[in-house]
Amino acid sequence: MRSFILQVLVYSLLLWILNWSVGNYLRTYETRDLLETGQFFPALRWQEYYQRKVPIDLLILGSSHAYRSYDPKVIGTELGIENRVFNFGSAAQSPLVSYYILKEVLEKQRPKQVVMDLYYMVFTNDNQLRNRRYNLDYMQAGPAKTAFFREGFSTEEKVLLTAFPALVYKDYLKPKINKLLGRPHLLKKKGNYQGAGFVSNPDTLSLEKLTNENQFDYFTTETTAITEANLDYLRKIISLCQREDIPLVFVSSPMPEISTGKIKNYLDFFNMFFELSAERNVSYIDYNINRIKNLNDADHYYDDDHLNASGARIFSASVAKYIEQVGY
Amino acid sequence: MLFNSFEYAIFLPVVFLLYWLVFTRLKWQNLFLLAVSYLFYGWWDYRFLSLLVFSSVVDFLVARQMSRTEIPKFRKRLLIVSLVSNLGLLGVFKYYNFFIGELITAFSNVGVHLNFGTLKIILPVGISFYTFQTLSYTIDVFRKKIKPVEDWISFFAYVSFFPQLVAGPIERASQLIPQFTKSRKFSYDQARDGMQQILWGLFKKVVIADNCAVFVDATFANYGELGTVSLALGAFFFAIQIYCDFSGYSDIAIGTARLFGFNLMRNFAFPYFSRDIAEFWRRWHISLSTWFRDYLYIPLGGSRVDRKARLMFNVTAIFLVSGFWHGANWTYIVWGGLHALYFLPGILGGKNRRHLNTVAAGKYLPTLKEFINIVITFILVVIAWIFFRAESVGQAFDYLFRMITNLDFSLRPVQKNMILILGILILILVEWVQRTKEHGFQFEKKFLNKPGRGIIYLTTALAILLLAPKNPSVFIYFQF
Numbered sequence: 001m002r003s004f005i006l007q008v009l010v011y012s013l014l015l016w017i018l019n020w021s022v023g024n025y026l027r028t029y030e031t032r033d034l035l036e037t038g039q040f041f042p043a044l045r046w047q048e049y050y051q052r053k054v055p056i057d058l059l060i061l062g063s064s065h066a067y068r069s070y071d072p073k074v075i076g077t078e079l080g081i082e083n084r085v086f087n088f089g090s091a092a093q094s095p096l097v098s099y100y101i102l103k104e105v106l107e108k109q110r111p112k113q114v115v116m117d118l119y120y121m122v123f124t125n126d127n128q129l130r131n132r133r134y135n136l137d138y139m140q141a142g143p144a145k146t147a148f149f150r151e152g153f154s155t156e157e158k159v160l161l162t163a164f165p166a167l168v169y170k171d172y173l174k175p176k177i178n179k180l181l182g183r184p185h186l187l188k189k190k191g192n193y194q195g196a197g198f199v200s201n202p203d204t205l206s207l208e209k210l211t212n213e214n215q216f217d218y219f220t221t222e223t224t225a226i227t228e229a230n231l232d233y234l235r236k237i238i239s240l241c242q243r244e245d246i247p248l249v250f251v252s253s254p255m256p257e258i259s260t261g262k263i264k265n266y267l268d269f270f271n272m273f274f275e276l277s278a279e280r281n282v283s284y285i286d287y288n289i290n291r292i293k294n295l296n297d298a299d300h301y302y303d304d305d306h307l308n309a310s311g312a313r314i315f316s317a318s319v320a321k322y323i324e325q326v327g328y
Numbered sequence: 329m330l331f332n333s334f335e336y337a338i339f340l341p342v343v344f345l346l347y348w349l350v351f352t353r354l355k356w357q358n359l360f361l362l363a364v365s366y367l368f369y370g371w372w373d374y375r376f377l378s379l380l381v382f383s384s385v386v387d388f389l390v391a392r393q394m395s396r397t398e399i400p401k402f403r404k405r406l407l408i409v410s411l412v413s414n415l416g417l418l419g420v421f422k423y424y425n426f427f428i429g430e431l432i433t434a435f436s437n438v439g440v441h442l443n444f445g446t447l448k449i450i451l452p453v454g455i456s457f458y459t460f461q462t463l464s465y466t467i468d469v470f471r472k473k474i475k476p477v478e479d480w481i482s483f484f485a486y487v488s489f490f491p492q493l494v495a496g497p498i499e500r501a502s503q504l505i506p507q508f509t510k511s512r513k514f515s516y517d518q519a520r521d522g523m524q525q526i527l528w529g530l531f532k533k534v535v536i537a538d539n540c541a542v543f544v545d546a547t548f549a550n551y552g553e554l555g556t557v558s559l560a561l562g563a564f565f566f567a568i569q570i571y572c573d574f575s576g577y578s579d580i581a582i583g584t585a586r587l588f589g590f591n592l593m594r595n596f597a598f599p600y601f602s603r604d605i606a607e608f609w610r611r612w613h614i615s616l617s618t619w620f621r622d623y624l625y626i627p628l629g630g631s632r633v634d635r636k637a638r639l640m641f642n643v644t645a646i647f648l649v650s651g652f653w654h655g656a657n658w659t660y661i662v663w664g665g666l667h668a669l670y671f672l673p674g675i676l677g678g679k680n681r682r683h684l685n686t687v688a689a690g691k692y693l694p695t696l697k698e699f700i701n702i703v704i705t706f707i708l709v710v711i712a713w714i715f716f717r718a719e720s721v722g723q724a725f726d727y728l729f730r731m732i733t734n735l736d737f738s739l740r741p742v743q744k745n746m747i748l749i750l751g752i753l754i755l756i757l758v759e760w761v762q763r764t765k766e767h768g769f770q771f772e773k774k775f776l777n778k779p780g781r782g783i784i785y786l787t788t789a790l791a792i793l794l795l796a797p798k799n800p801s802v803f804i805y806f807q808f
Contacts, residue, residue, distance in 0.1 A: 001348060001514045008523070011782075015789050022790065156334045166793045173794055174747075 016163070023165020029172035030137075033179065037186055038193050041067065042090050045197045046138035049086065049105075056109045057084035058323070060197070061098040061237075062117025062253075064091050068306045069253040070115070071316040072196035078320030087197030092131040094122050095233035100148035102237060104139055106244060113323060114241055114248045118284075120269040123234075124225040129157055133168065136161075191302075200309035201302040207258075210297060214304045216262035223268045231276070238280045249326055250277050252286035254315060255305045256297040260288045283326040292318050329371040330802060331580045332534055339368070344587055354511045358481045361588070365490035369454070376452040379417055384487045386413045387462045391469040391476035403470060410466040414459045421451055426656030453806050454494030456653060460619055462487050465501035467623055474502045482508040491584040495577050495805040497595040497615035504590070512589035521770065522586030524785070528769040529579025531788050532572035533803070534796045536755055539748050540569035541801050548717060551727050555736020559727060561745070566717050567710045568752055571600065573804045574613070579767055598763045600709075601687050603701040605670040606680035608709060616653070620646050636676060643675060644668045654716075659724060663716040670708050686764050751795070 034040035045067075058081060060070045066089025076082040088101050098116060105111065132152055139145040153161065160167050178185040191201035241248040250273065260266050270286050277284035292314060300311030307315055329336050343364050351360040370377050390410045394403050435442050465486075468474045477483040486505050492498075547554060547562030554562070578595035585592045599611035609617050621630075628642045644665070651664020674680040687702065688694040694702065711728070718724035742749065758768045769788075771781055 001516070004514075004516050004519050007520070011785065011789075014782075014786055018786060018790050019793055022794070159334070164793070166790065170794045170796075171798075 019164055019166035023167070023169050026169035026172040026176055027165060029169070029176055033175070033186065039187060039189060041191075041193055041199055042134040043138050044193050045088065045090070046135075048195065048197070049088075050140060052086075054083050056086045056105065056111050057081045058086070058113045058115065059102070059105055059109075059111040060085070060087040060089060060115045060117065061093065061101060062089045063093045063119045063122045064089065064306060065119045065253045065255075066093070066117035067197055067199050068191065068201065069117070069312050069315050070198065070319065071194070071200070071312045072198050073194075074313050074316035075320045075323075078317055079324060083196075085196060089117065089197065090131065090135055092122050092125070092128050093135075094126070094128065094132070095230050095237060096126075096152050097132055097135050097148075099233045099237050099240070100139075100144055100152060101135060102240060103147065104142070104144035106240075107142060107144055111246060114237075114246055115319075115323065116237065116248065116250050118250050118252045118273055118286075120226070120252075120273070121221070123227065123230040124221055126227050126229050129153075129160075130171075133161065198312075200312055201306070202309045203302045204299060204308055205301050205303055207298050210256055210258050210301065210304055214259055214262060216259045216304065219263050222265065223272050226272070234276070235280070238282055247327060248282050249323060250282055250284040251319060251322070252284075252288060253319075254287040254292065254295055254307065254311075256301045257288075257291070258297050259304050285322055287315065287319075329368050331577065331584075332530065332796075335371065339364075340584065340587075347588060348514055354509075355479075355481065357512065358479075358485045358508055361490070362481060362485040362488060365485065365488040365493060368490040369488065369493055372453055373450070376455075379421075379452055379455065380458060380488055381484075383414055383417070383458065383462050384484045386410060387466050387487070388477070388480055388483050391466055392478075394466070394469050395476045407466060407470045410463065414463050418455055418459045421449055421455055423656045425449060457496045457498055458487055458493060460498045460616075461501075464498070464619065464623065465505070468501055474505070477505055477509070479509065489585070489590070491581040491588075491590075492592055495574070495581070495803055496613075497578055497581065497593050498619050499592060499615070500619075503593060507590050514589065518586050518589065518591075522583040524769040524771075525579045525583030525586070525767045527583075527785060527788055527792075528767055529576040529581075529583060530792050531576075532579065532755065532768075533576030534792050536748075536751055537569045537572035537576060537804075538797050538801050539751070539795065540565040540572070542797055543745060543748070544569055544717070548719075548727070551723075551730060554730070555734040555738070556731055557737055557739060558741045559731040559734070561741050563710050563714050563717075563727075563731075565745075565748075567600075567706070567713050568755075570713065570716070570804055571596075572755070577803045577805060582767075594766060598759050600706055601702055601760065601763055602705050603683045603687060603698055604674055604679075604705055605667065605708065606674045607683040608705055609667070609671065610684075616650065620650055624649065631675060639675065640672060643672055647671065658721050659715050659718055662721050662724070663712050666712040666715065670712075689764065 030040050030043065035043050038044065058072075058075065058079065060066050060072075067087050068089075070085075070087050070089070072085035072087050073082075076085040079085075088098075088105065090097065090101075093101075102114065136145065136148055136152070139148065149158065149161075175185040175187075191199040194200050238248060252270075252273075263269075266288065270289055274284055274286075295307075295311055295314050300307055300314065302308035329339060343360075347357060347360060351357045366377055366380075369380060387410055390406045394406045397403060432442050465474075465483075469476050477486075482505060486499075486501065486508055489499075489504070544562055544566045547558060547565075551559060551562070575596035582592045582595070593615055595613060595615050597611040597614065599608050602608035602611055625642060625646045628645065629638060630642065631639055633639050633642065647664040647668035648661055649664070651660040651662070651667075654660040654663075671680070674682075687698055693699075714727055715721065715724040718727060755768075762768045762770060769785075771784075776784070
């Protein structure tokens with residue numbers, strides 16, 4: 001019995017060392033391969049944030065809609081706070097992630113305004129481990145990171161993140177093998193990091209593709225899919241901003257009209273968030289309801305739900321005016 | 329609780345240590361196994377534990393009453409009580425909606441519209457397996473092959489033994505109950521072999537079956553738009569998937585039982601190296617095939633009948649019932665029927681027991697004839713699997729039709745799945761080399777030294793960590 005247990009322990013230890021070594025090697029796909037080519041936006045964003053000397057007056061939170069739509073340069077110029085706008089949006093950022101990013105920012109910064117982009121779909125999923133990890137991995141150690149790890153991850157995820165890097169980074173096995181074989185291994189570039197968290201994409205999607213190959217063609221999600229956990233964290237963000245006396249506005253950035261037209265129950269989602277923000281005295285504007293006249297589907301989107309570089313400029317100028325109007 | 333889940337990775341070592349270090353007396357070990365088996369089953373849905381307990385209570389009492397009387401009529405009545413209770417539950421939970429649906433369709437075809445409602449029934453995991461297991465007990469007591477168990481804990485633990493509770497092997501009472509009533513001692517060799525079998529089973533399930541499932545699901549969902557190569561590859565991958573999924577489960581079950589000092593029956597014996605269909609059925613899902621042989625085929629007269637028509641009836645009945653056992657869908661019945669068609673020529677010609685030995689025993693490679701026979705048998709099995717996997721019989725025929733009419737011989741689907749195909753080649757190589765052994769990782773010491781074996785185990789374990797698809801799937805046979 002003793003020798004059996006000993007043998008199992010030895011094998012487990014060897015396996016754990018192997019997993020540790022391989023996992024950390026795979027992780028270099030993020031920290032080296034993608035980062036060096038400017039393709040790994042979460043790391044670039046956090047690195048820039050920690051090296052930053054200038055205070056942040058306006059902080060933007062939200063999903064990819066946030067980091068691809070709100071151009072800090074345009075907003076800063078419009079509001080007269082050049083270099084003082086920072087976009088902390090990240091892929092599929094749920095309110096839980098936004099909350100801990102805000103907590104981390106508040107450790108060192110004192111923004112005068114927080115803008116939170118509401119993309120309804122991120123409220124329907126609690127389980128995007130990768131997108132939560134993208135922020136956790138590059139946050140510096142401190143109370144916000146500790147709380148994020150404690151509250152934002154299940155026990156299973158905590159075990160994975162702490163002890164099984166091979167499992168966490170296994171998606172990078174294929175590109176790493178491709179790299180070793182001298183084959184193309186980098187992801188297709190989906191925009192350029194412009195600084196202050198913003199990513200712009202100069203491409204434009206054709207109307208034909210927007211109409212015929214649209215992810216919302218078979219959209220069936222109901223408002224009931226929105227999880228209570230996500231709404232809870234949205235309320236926590238509101239309370240935190242009110243406690244710290246930081247004005248907060250909610251904005252839903254524009255998507256192509258063709259796409260929102262395919263979401264038959266779009267108004268149900270809007271009403272739900274409009275009521276929630278009204279209850280808590282938070283200003284809210286949805287640019288898919290209040291359309292910007294000079295934004296159009298033919299010229300200003302790079303895919304079926306994100307603005308391209310020129311669309312982002314137009315929208316940023318417009319949203320800056322709204323922020324000013326509600327009290328910045 | 330799934331064998332390939334995080335919970336099980338904690339459950340198994342904790343149960344193992346408590347079992348051997350804390351509960352050292354037989355009675356306590358059995359009681360502990362019973363408790364953890366119920367925990368294992370209840371983890372999925374505790375409400376269905378009541379069915380498990382009900383089956384156990386009925387069969388324990390029925391068998392005890394049977395042993396107290398010699399009156400054949402009374403014994404028969406008791407057996408009927410057991411059959412009706414167990415098969416009744418199975419019927420309600422598994423087949424009620426099917427029969428009601430078919431009845432409504434049949435009557436509507438002649439213009440009569442029935443107003444029966446179907447029920448929203450969740451199929452309790454493993455009900456087909458534990459029902460057959462506990463039935464084997466009452467039938468064997470009825471036939472006086474075994475004596476009833478006096479100790480209820482041993483019997484309840486036999487019915488609910490967690491390694492094989494939800495997908496077999498379907499154990500015979502005569503084989504497993506004595507292992508509960510005799511004291512068990514830890515055996516290093518047995519436990520080590522168990523670990524090796526678990527590792528091989530996990531590799532088959534997580535690395536091969538779950539990755540095949542990704543391609544198979546996409547292929548069967550969009551078969552109308554795909555061409556020959558994709559459809560053929562989809563069918564081939566499904567054959568590999570179902571084998572690796574189910575035999576992988578069986579390996580983990582048998583290996584786990586060995587950790588606790590139990591020997592379960594073999595369920596798979598490298599079936600895809602079979603040279604004809606009869607051999608395939610001696611090597612595929614052995615615990616179910618032999619159950620049907622012992623409790624249905626032989627009572628029907630088996631192959632010792634005077635008329636060929638009767639033999640054909642017996643064989644066909646066994647395969648159709650076996651198909652229907654898998655689920656309430658015509659696809660399974662057609663699958664069973666196809667296998668009956670494959671099987672009949674051999675048994676009618678007296679050639680069904682030609683291949684009782686292992687193929688190419690003592691040699692590295694099969695002869696050309698053996699190889700051709702293996703390939704033909706495999707193709708026949710794959711064709712039948714298309715019916716098994718399809719949503720309906722019509723879809724299966726359509727799938728086959730498109731495979732031969734949507735002529736597209738582009739090798740892109742093969743190229744895109746090269747890593748998986750490489751994994752399957754490794755699987756075939758390991759199983760071919762090990763085909764005379766109980767499982768793929770039962771290495772001979774002279775064949776591979778200790779460091780060599782260690783490297784294989786570690787590489788396999790790492791492959792399991794790295795190559796599992798994002799969404800692990802449940803074992804296919806859980807739904808049966």
